Amino acid sequence: MNYSSAFIPTLREVPADAVIASHRLMFRAGLLRKLANGLFAYLPLGLRSFRKVEQIVREEMDAAGALEIKPTVVVPGELWKESGRWDSIGESMLRVKNRLNNDFVVSPTAEEVFTAIVRDELSSYRQLPIALYQINTKFRDEVRPRYGVMRGREFIMKDAYSWHADDKSLDDTYQAMGRAYRKIFKRCGLSVIPVKADSGAMGGSGSEEFMVESEIGDNTLILCKKCGYAANVEKAACKSDFTAQTSIEAAKDAAKGTPAFEKIDTPNAKTIEELCTFLKTDSKSFIKTLIYRAINVELDLSSAPGCGKLERKKPSPNAPAVYPEAFFAVVIRGDLDVNEIKLASVLKASEAALASDSDVTRLTNAPVGFAGPVGLANLPVIIDHTVTGMNDAVTGALAKDLHYKHVAFGRDFTGWSVDGQLSVDVRTVKAGDLCPQCGGELYTKMGNELGHIFKLGYKYTRSMNVTYLDENGKSQMPVMGCYGIGVDRTLASVIEEHHDEAGIIWPVSIAPYHVIIVPIKYDGKMKEAADKLAAELTQAGIEVLLDDRNERPGVKFNDADLTGIPWRVVIGDKGLSQSDPQVEIKKRTEKENRNIPLNKAAAEFTQKIGEELSSLNN
């Protein structure tokens, strides 16, 4: 391909809204242009790399035994009503009515569509397992699209789904997908951090996220310096830094030396910091009590205090019944924070967030800042593990300017038991906490999710009523897994990891071209040598960009660096005029160039590029 025909509009200027390297460089190197906020067009150079990532994903999915299909992008709203997500997924889903007033959705993800397809074809256990995928357009109406294609509104996602007769079969496919994902990212030259993650609103359990480190990442990763433990903060655990009690009796025993609790006046002290100062103690002596509002709670609340009048509803005929709204008090040691995702997971809720001030006042009969578990009777109290070890604590006394001291768990209050457990883990793990695996010190990084594999369980097969007949002719429901990769984000992350001041440094596997040939002037003998070398390389399967422009060498070199082509070969009169004509070759990753004979250049590139590809692919 000749540069002058390749439509590569490189820029010297950086777009004002481009704050991260990949966004800046995709614009500057002419890979991408903006159509609107969060909507981008890939130009020819960008699309070449994009298609290579797509193809790597496709090959590894095929190798993992998944079959590619292609549903539509615009899908019937009816399917989303069946699963119940029409109501629960929120405003990020683009809904549209057609001329007949039918509801449609511009797919943000495709559990419903794939499940509907399989439902119609599945009859016997002999057909299972089934694993299907697509690489197709998705749309999510992000509130704040930014960072270029790293957080765009429309993007291409590879999404795979699988159906199984049993958990063993699901786990086999889940593991195969995990291996395929590691292979995909390796082939793209990416360093990913696989972390255990909460599967959030998707339901089910058993999931792994594939993260890349990123200063603008959406996720906080909790990592261990010693053993390699890695988790999303939404799911991360840590080793106890307290004495936990495992029964009410043990807790009562531990409280034996503690005086009876008593009221203390705490005028104008509402925050834990103010109380610490006032009482001359530290925050670890406080029991923090927070009131949460959870929505779509699947947990059975029939025995929970204050929940007697709540009614369960089914978002769709086959979906499990949920409480549309419920309130909870959560108690935790005063120096710690409650993680809302962990809490939602404990409550089997689609979301948990701090209740409004008016709800807090109504539920605690006290102003905000004075909630406490002692005497709190009209809502379920959820006990974080840390609180079980607290036998001489300070808490709010459910009245203005009043607290209790000498409060002991087990003796003075207990909680509402979730699934028979004395306490649960809803603590936000922080840097400095101890690794749950080895006790080493944990640290944090910000990360962006490129891929996610998880076991969905029966969420969609139940709500959409998918069944098959087992070996005994009995109707059964298959269990599902689901596996996604963001293709655009993967591409952008490669640039984040591989660039320098001058531009992109493509791994050869997804470089738009392997070699850029730069004749000092595209004329006479230099043109002849350039054309001949381009033809030889193309013949050998090497992808070549030939800079035929009438530009100064400096401009051409800058564009070669900016566009990040892995190998550059410069053809000049001086080198050609030698008895054994020479050209100058340079690897994009290296500073130094070297001369080689022109007639050895094709063989040299073919060998080097072959080696690099094979080292990435194997």
Next chain:
Amino acid sequence: MNYSSAFIPTLREVPADAVIASHRLMFRAGLLRKLANGLFAYLPLGLRSFRKVEQIVREEMDAAGALEIKPTVVVPGELWKESGRWDSIGESMLRVKNRLNNDFVVSPTAEEVFTAIVRDELSSYRQLPIALYQINTKFRDEVRPRYGVMRGREFIMKDAYSWHADDKSLDDTYQAMGRAYRKIFKRCGLSVIPVKADSGAMGGSGSEEFMVESEIGDNTLILCKKCGYAANVEKAACKSDFTAQTSIEAAKDAAKGTPAFEKIDTPNAKTIEELCTFLKTDSKSFIKTLIYRAINVELDLSSAPGCGKLERKKPSPNAPAVYPEAFFAVVIRGDLDVNEIKLASVLKASEAALASDSDVTRLTNAPVGFAGPVGLANLPVIIDHTVTGMNDAVTGALAKDLHYKHVAFGRDFTGWSVDGQLSVDVRTVKAGDLCPQCGGELYTKMGNELGHIFKLGYKYTRSMNVTYLDENGKSQMPVMGCYGIGVDRTLASVIEEHHDEAGIIWPVSIAPYHVIIVPIKYDGKMKEAADKLAAELTQAGIEVLLDDRNERPGVKFNDADLTGIPWRVVIGDKGLSQSDPQVEIKKRTEKENRNIPLNKAAAEFTQKIGEELSSLNN
């Protein structure tokens, strides 16, 4: 690929709404499933063939010098407002508002987006020509989606656009695209009829449609038995079967022997048939007068009768001004029909349709059925060529139950001259008319459009204000071309052309697999031989489906025929037990099978398939 893992749910039943072969067979062979009216999911077998068509299109576009890019599917409504099509394109375009209440469009086509991208990058004549394409999702909210993917709502279209400094350059690319299209359809094994077509609402002139014959086609094709003339009825011309006059004077001369026109009573005779019976003459003696309503008329009507008060409006700031609505009388020989597309093209209107009865009554001051050109003063009269030769005709007399006889063009009435012409061609050409090229007899076929190339002119570059600096530093507007192929429809048309009672007969170039291996039983020696042959073929680059199912041979044979794999090889115990083990091979297009030695099978298929591919591709 083993059949049992390939998710090929073949059906014995035909879906009730599948009336054409491709629709029936795509469902029966497990290529496709329906998600909703006009929305389909390609299953693995269908997608394999689909991707091959896509790849053929991509290769030929690249070879023609076009560059692939990828804009989004959901695009800003603002761009459509700029071009003026936001208002003119009608309800088939799916419009959607996002959470910020911004307007978006699910792309039905992409002139606007591509033009906007080029506008931002184009500065100098040195960058021209530019040719860009995408192969991407489109959505058109068809009123009556049917015939499977032949007329679906969502589909994949290859759409290319080009920009040029002059008409010569545009024509070069237009011709290159025409050659690419012929190559694409040949490689897919399709017989297409390239026809001159009107470019309709797209604007511009110079266009060619690539049609396939189809009983359910949208288009009527006019074809010549003798010389190969082919045209869409929307544009077809024919040789004169009348004496046309080319000036008013000549028409007056020709009318010298005709008595003065006079009123005749024609009670209860309103239709031409009734008049023929009443006056005992034939329809060729009548001048038919029809009142049309045209919208968005670009033609200058300032001199046209009755149009003095019409106001021009600009649909967008840079678009040409149009009359939103105007009425016209059209006269034509009584045995002929007016073609509304040809009429709209003459009037430079986006649409022309018969006026309502109340409009006719208002404009002619007479009941419907009595319009005529004599004395018709308050709207422009458009003269079809045929009428110039009529010098003793019957016409309506603009009053109930009254006609005129002895009416002569030129003497008794003339028309409003369009662009200085005495008359225009708005006649619908029919079977039996004479070929405009050779005078041979014309016949008709129904056809479906698979591709369309056309010269757009300045419609979008003008309305969206695209400019560049020419060699003299002067600002110029580039001229545009546009080139589309429906990928889904191309695939379905291949099945329409290549099938029999038993199923699909794939051309090897887009067959989902090249060879199906059918062991009578997938067990013992037969399994061994089947696996070995599959491995050998795969090694040679041949795509193999191995029917490993535990089904009766008849079921396997039927599915092999239904799915249309070009070559079948049956492996049975009897053949294997011979001293030189034999297998039975059969081409899908042939009835007879023959035995060949097992150890020659791989070489035989490799050779045959190579030959077939090369005959399609070259």
